[in-house]
Amino acid sequence: MINKIIQVSNLTKKFDQKIVLNDISFTVEEGDIYGFLGRNGSGKSTTMKAILKLLNFDAGTIEVFNGTNIQDNDEYLKQVGSLIEEPAFYLNLTGYENLKIVQKLSELPVENIDRVLSIVGLTESAHKLAKKYSLGMKQRLGIALALIKFPKILILDEPTNGLDPEGVREIRDLIKSLPKKYGITVFISSHILSEIEKMVNKVAILDHGEIKFEGDIKTLEQGKNLTIMTNNTSATEGVLASRNYKFDKEADNIIINGSSPEMAIVINKLLVDSGIGVSELHLAHHSLEDIFLSITKGV
Template sequence: MNNYIVETNQLSKDFSGEVAVNQLSIHIRKNEIYGFLGPNGAGKSTAMKMLLGLLQPSHGSIKLFGKTFNSNQISLLSNVGSLIEEPSYYANLTGYENLEIIQKLLKLPKRNIDEVLKIVKLFDQKDKLVKNYSLGMKQRLGIALAIVKFPKLLILDEPTNGLDPAGIQEIRELIKSLPQKYDMTIIVSSHILSEIEQMATTVGIVNHGQLLFEGHLSDLEEDEKYLFETSDDVTAKRILMFNGFNLDDNKKLIINDNNKDNIATAIRLLVENDVDIYQVCMIRRSLEDVFLDMTGREGSVL
């Protein structure tokens, strides 16, 4: 039996024939920070809106907390908090008053307000009008509004958008603290690889509405290879292949092996066969290169 908090099966959404989400099947376990990663326009926000019941899927199904979404939508969403696109708040009210509105509407304990203000580090500014908050403070208030009911599932769409480096770090550390401290499972979307890399435990990479990869980012990292530059690459290749080395199929002499003892053996073989070695370089495609090759280099995703 699985313990998925979120599970979609062939989830699709099209708008007047234009496909925004295409047969998306994702699997998110309890207390994970699931990084929803892809270029702008990849379908991340559309998928999140379907998870929140804000858009009706064209095809496919959703399960939250192991239950079918359509037949249990209201009860399931009572355990979900969200911040989609940008925070919604009343600028002429204080931070405390904004939270108080949600607290009264949802009939939550009043102590929740002070607690979430402390979590997002706005307690000292709770009586300040929101219109006088900085961008980072408004973003933290948006997260406070999303977690004031202490949901089991928190959905955050580009929560660091527009923030300076200090603000990004604050939000990132806040998000990372929530699963263990407050038993939350989190979906966080971004088009910035480095952001997701520092936050997420599991990643779903999407482009053109399709899921390209789901798992740990480390699974995408390529093993090291070694590039040889010699006086006679043709002869060197023949010698190495005869001795069982796995070479890249290209014009350069590249050994697909990250075992340093094997590389030392290759060097010795070439020297013993009178092939001069000018240099040996370790090479590996960066995670950014792997990601950009998957999603297309038109995306701003570094």
């Protein structure tokens, strides 16, 4: 049975009569690293805060762990870790001391402290004051605070914001390890699409408070552009049209959208068998950024 860790149905939220979330629905399943994508102000943080009961919503339902309605009780929060917007901790305490406070308040095993410090790579800096941490170390401490109860779901809002390339890579590698190593499902928002593309298996694209796409990232990326250049452009157009291929023309290139490697092989053979010399046949991969812009701006 597939475990639905988060199921959002027809969620609507207004601020002063302005619709911020417009009837959105999506499902995060156990083991996912689920990317929640959108420009700043698209409603990502609002959705996460609604899941965490940090704000009320106007319509719809949010269910967790295969059917628990979050409106019914707060018990589910014991199995949820989160880092929203930026880490919150005491700068005049050490990393270890910050974790110790959460461990005591939540009545967790004391060994969880050393475990999460090891997971986020802060063991050697455990007894250093948090105010002396670099930005990347602060982000990792924030994730450690969210992980200390080893939750079923980890909710991360823009966890790589402001980090240098090395820090971004460290956070990315950490997040990618969580489902397999620790059984933690990850729900992560970001507008840094190049990074999200490297870690998630599913995505939802949010634009102006509406879900424009939800599904497997492989499905989103499978459409590719096939660029064709031959010694006779006019004859090439005729052959493709006779077989009902839809194409565009850019200078001397013919472009077929939504292609695949198999289609490229078939088209190459068709042209060669028709006596047309093929000088270039190039299948271009769409980046997540290209797809995002196409969906949200109609590019």
